[in-house]
Amino acid sequence: MTALPVTLGLDLGTSGVKAVALDRQGQVVAEAGRSYPLLTPRPGWTEQRPGDWADATLAALADLSGQLGELGAVPLALGLSGQMHGAVFLDACGEVIRPAPLWNDQRTDAAVEEIERRVPRADLIARTGNRAVTGFQLPKLVWLREAEPQNFARTRHVLLPKDYLGFLLTGEMATEPSDASGVGALNLARKDWDEDVLGALGLSPDLFPEVVNSWDIVGGLKAQVAARTGLPARLPVVAGGGDNAAAGVALGLTSQRPEVGSVSLGTSGVLFVPLEGPTPDPGGRVHLFAHADGGYNLLGVTLACAGALQWLRDKLAPEVGFDALLTEAAGVPDGADGVTFLPYLAGERSPHMRGDLRGAWTGLSLAHGRGHLTRALLEGTACALRDAFDVMRPLSGVTSLLATGGGARSDLWLGLVSGALGLPVKRTDREPGAADGAAILAMPAAGLFPGLSGALQALGPRPGATVPPLPTHRARQQHREAFGRLYGPPRDA
Numbered sequence: 001m002t003a004l005p006v007t008l009g010l011d012l013g014t015s016g017v018k019a020v021a022l023d024r025q026g027q028v029v030a031e032a033g034r035s036y037p038l039l040t041p042r043p044g045w046t047e048q049r050p051g052d053w054a055d056a057t058l059a060a061l062a063d064l065s066g067q068l069g070e071l072g073a074v075p076l077a078l079g080l081s082g083q084m085h086g087a088v089f090l091d092a093c094g095e096v097i098r099p100a101p102l103w104n105d106q107r108t109d110a111a112v113e114e115i116e117r118r119v120p121r122a123d124l125i126a127r128t129g130n131r132a133v134t135g136f137q138l139p140k141l142v143w144l145r146e147a148e149p150q151n152f153a154r155t156r157h158v159l160l161p162k163d164y165l166g167f168l169l170t171g172e173m174a175t176e177p178s179d180a181s182g183v184g185a186l187n188l189a190r191k192d193w194d195e196d197v198l199g200a201l202g203l204s205p206d207l208f209p210e211v212v213n214s215w216d217i218v219g220g221l222k223a224q225v226a227a228r229t230g231l232p233a234r235l236p237v238v239a240g241g242g243d244n245a246a247a248g249v250a251l252g253l254t255s256q257r258p259e260v261g262s263v264s265l266g267t268s269g270v271l272f273v274p275l276e277g278p279t280p281d282p283g284g285r286v287h288l289f290a291h292a293d294g295g296y297n298l299l300g301v302t303l304a305c306a307g308a309l310q311w312l313r314d315k316l317a318p319e320v321g322f323d324a325l326l327t328e329a330a331g332v333p334d335g336a337d338g339v340t341f342l343p344y345l346a347g348e349r350s351p352h353m354r355g356d357l358r359g360a361w362t363g364l365s366l367a368h369g370r371g372h373l374t375r376a377l378l379e380g381t382a383c384a385l386r387d388a389f390d391v392m393r394p395l396s397g398v399t400s401l402l403a404t405g406g407g408a409r410s411d412l413w414l415g416l417v418s419g420a421l422g423l424p425v426k427r428t429d430r431e432p433g434a435a436d437g438a439a440i441l442a443m444p445a446a447g448l449f450p451g452l453s454g455a456l457q458a459l460g461p462r463p464g465a466t467v468p469p470l471p472t473h474r475a476r477q478q479h480r481e482a483f484g485r486l487y488g489p490p491r492d493a
């Protein structure tokens, strides 16, 4: 039996870690996962213990390694990906100082204000692609200095979650641009730490690891890790990408083909659009990050998408399936006979960047029923995506989107999104995730492809049929009016 060459990918998610092995055709031949707890020590705080990540990752890799042995598969390299923005604080010996605050942690309001006081917003956006954002890593460091000065004094290194895994596996500290651009202090044009931004905050660039390419080897698997997992010692570990970038890689999205982006109808709605150059929205209303292929991408995030439908079902119709709710909504026309839903159940990111926005149904009468409520909710989420896309469109060359996420099962929802955005939306024959992207990023180092672009072209899913767009003219007009009545004209920046 000839050995089957594979690369491995890790995705360090918020609920658990996933490990996959991909063959040279991009097919998953083995997968394993482990979960870990989310700590919420105070309202608005979300943390995880890096030690829990380490235990879960080593257990998942041992599980994967066992499966590979049975298959006769030989791992050639391992790529990393994971939740962005978290902060792992390490002392001079590389020991973890405190639990890591995560991407959705809300404790940093005062730190964000301090950053905005010390670095003019327009300057920060021009350099780093983003305004100061509560969840990013940089404000967490500023928070630590203020709130836990003893911990700050011991801090010699701050790592992103997946880069901490790289350190654990190889003993080397490094990061790569796609995740590093979610810190809030990476100069996007140079893809290195912005010493002026850090200097204005009195922070040393030495706190942060070296930035290498996403497809570069960080180091080899340590002997103790090899012994514990059964994987080969010195297995090359590749820097990888932040979870959005790695998911983009898995979908074959590349800045060499900036006309194809993606829309994910998951708990939140995410628009991912590749770009060749670092051109931010001057108001910072959508994110600009480095992509893992050496280019860039815009990211628009609307906080309520499939999560809003889940909420409606849980609260109003717990006994009814999603398909039945969507069938009721399909019989209701554009504009839901005058009912409008503003979907801001959790505030909004793109483009409003306002945590204080709230949801609302308006225009209800005795004639309306559950189908109208659901239809208005779907239309509202599509209009929220359109508001984000209005900021992205002039900056990008995107002409079609690949659909992902739980909501993409519905033709109605995709048709409304396609109609609202004015773009063709296509399903794909499979839906690979960030762990697959991490494994693809490891393929050049494994020698399976001469470069990343070959791997990206060969391994992406095949686009399926375009979903027929549905009219949303009335829905969008009602959305604009309802937003204006409740919140006034959209703020520009």
Ligand code: ADP
Residues within 6 Å of the ligand: 265, 266, 267, 268, 305, 306, 307, 309, 310, 322, 323, 326, 404, 405, 406, 407, 408, 409, 410, 413
């Ligand atoms: P997450 O962001 O948590 O990974 P998923 O992408 O798995 O979320 O999406 C789950 C959501 O997908 C559910 O909450 C629901 O809103 C939506 N969903 C599930 N089934 C359907 C369906 N048949 N049609 C439309 N939406 C669906």
